[in-house]
Amino acid sequence: MENDEVISRETNRDHATYPDVDYRGKLILAPMVHAGNLAMRLECLSYGADLVYGEEIIDRRISSTVRTYNDAYNTVEYRSRKDGTFVFSTNREERGKVVFQLGTADATQALLGAQKVVQDVCAVDVNMGCPKSFSVKGGMGAALLSTPLVATDILKTLRRNLPCPVTCKIRLLDTMQKTIDFALSCEDCGIAAIAVHAREKHERPAHAARWDSFRPLKESLSIPLIANGDFMTRRSADKFRKEVGWADSLMIARGALWNPAIFLPEEADAPTRLEVIQKYIRRAITLGHVFQNIKYTVLQMISQDGNLQWNEAMQATRSPRDICDVFDLAEWYSAISPSLPQAACTLQYYRAREIVEDNAFTFAAPAGGGGGGCVAEGEEQQQKENGVEGHPVKRRRLDVDAGVDGDEVCAGGASENGT
Numbered sequence: 001m002e003n004d005e006v007i008s009r010e011t012n013r014d015h016a017t018y019p020d021v022d023y024r025g026k027l028i029l030a031p032m033v034h035a036g037n038l039a040m041r042l043e044c045l046s047y048g049a050d051l052v053y054g055e056e057i058i059d060r061r062i063s064s065t066v067r068t069y070n071d072a073y074n075t076v077e078y079r080s081r082k083d084g085t086f087v088f089s090t091n092r093e094e095r096g097k098v099v100f101q102l103g104t105a106d107a108t109q110a111l112l113g114a115q116k117v118v119q120d121v122c123a124v125d126v127n128m129g130c131p132k133s134f135s136v137k138g139g140m141g142a143a144l145l146s147t148p149l150v151a152t153d154i155l156k157t158l159r160r161n162l163p164c165p166v167t168c169k170i171r172l173l174d175t176m177q178k179t180i181d182f183a184l185s186c187e188d189c190g191i192a193a194i195a196v197h198a199r200e201k202h203e204r205p206a207h208a209a210r211w212d213s214f215r216p217l218k219e220s221l222s223i224p225l226i227a228n229g230d231f232m233t234r235r236s237a238d239k240f241r242k243e244v245g246w247a248d249s250l251m252i253a254r255g256a257l258w259n260p261a262i263f264l265p266e267e268a269d270a271p272t273r274l275e276v277i278q279k280y281i282r283r284a285i286t287l288g289h290v291f292q293n294i295k296y297t298v299l300q301m302i303s304q305d306g307n308l309q310w311n312e313a314m315q316a317t318r319s320p321r322d323i324c325d326v327f328d329l330a331e332w333y334s335a336i337s338p339s340l341p342q343a344a345c346t347l348q349y350y351r352a353r354e355i356v357e358d359n360a361f362t363f364a365a366p367a368g369g370g371g372g373g374c375v376a377e378g379e380e381q382q383q384k385e386n387g388v389e390g391h392p393v394k395r396r397r398l399d400v401d402a403g404v405d406g407d408e409v410c411a412g413g414a415s416e417n418g419t
Ligand SMILES: Cc1cc2nc3c(=O)[nH]c(=O)nc-3n(C[C@H](O)[C@H](O)[C@H](O)COP(=O)(O)O)c2cc1C
Pocket: 030, 031, 032, 033, 034, 035, 054, 055, 056, 101, 127, 128, 129, 130, 169, 197, 209, 228, 229, 230, 231, 251, 252, 253, 254, 255, 406, 407, 408, 409, 410, 411, 412
């Protein structure tokens, strides 16, 4: 495709949004490399997240995949042409609620990547905040904050050529005025919303997110502002929304990774820690996520629990069965394993599986219009049998302290193969 075909320099101030995506009043799962897999996204949705971002995937990595339908898991998978491993997957349950995040430094490549997945996602986001050298050296992530012409070229190109909303996620620049100017130039591209991680690119999670920066941003922008940074409990998110209110929606990363049930309303009974972890594990195994990725995600989930026994036992695991043993799921695993495909949850499964391109398959439109959260006939029963239906009866609420650990890692598309 020639650049001229896809790149437009016209400014588009028409903020008409995709009818199904409203960025106001939402609680959103943030993009997280390695951890924002399908199971984690579905878990967050099951507890009440309104929208879920997938992990950042680099433009060329997604555009070079093959779209296939996996009938063993009822998922659409985007698999590497090279080795068959999968790069991104989605299913009917998150239809209308999953946002695809691109890592990119080039408008044409961004569009090719986005066009590849657009039929399966409700919006496309551009990562303009990742500070890691891999991203920045390639002109991606936070590097785009210093190259506004490239950043706006990407946004305009996507906006003019995609049928879905386009958004971006930025960090703070070194002055408030520069941040506002950058955000306004993004708004001028016709994007539907902007997420702001309230830290500068050199700041780490140990630095408190600067919530007061949301106020001038909110006052300057006319598109919805999604506030991100240090919302570690449902209570802190609700307090911010009710009492401070300088944003239209909130986005949560580490708080959700450590406790996906953070999305439950405060007044709801909270599941126990064990219940939350078990439900994630059951979901990840029944979706065929690769063992290394499940292990990584569970280790992240329990990283704030201070439970040495869990931690040591998890470090020693070598298979999904081992993980189930740690969390009292041995019986469940024995019951479910005969129905899993051969070599399930391994890289070999994907390498051995034939790649059959299927661009026609589509999940039936979800009932009730809005999309997402809908389970196909038969799937509901299957989920019950697998023990991954809605969250179980709850007894105890976990509040995770703010500001602990967890750094931003970007440039993914590899979480499912454990790299
Ligand atoms: C494990 C992990 C992976 C992340 N991956 C991404 C990513 O792929 N894209 C992105 O824009 N931000 C990524 N981030 C940053 C988060 O989306 C978020 O901006 C940051 O963690 C601040 O939010 P929090 O305070 O709620 O954790 C990642 C963060 C973590 C902890």
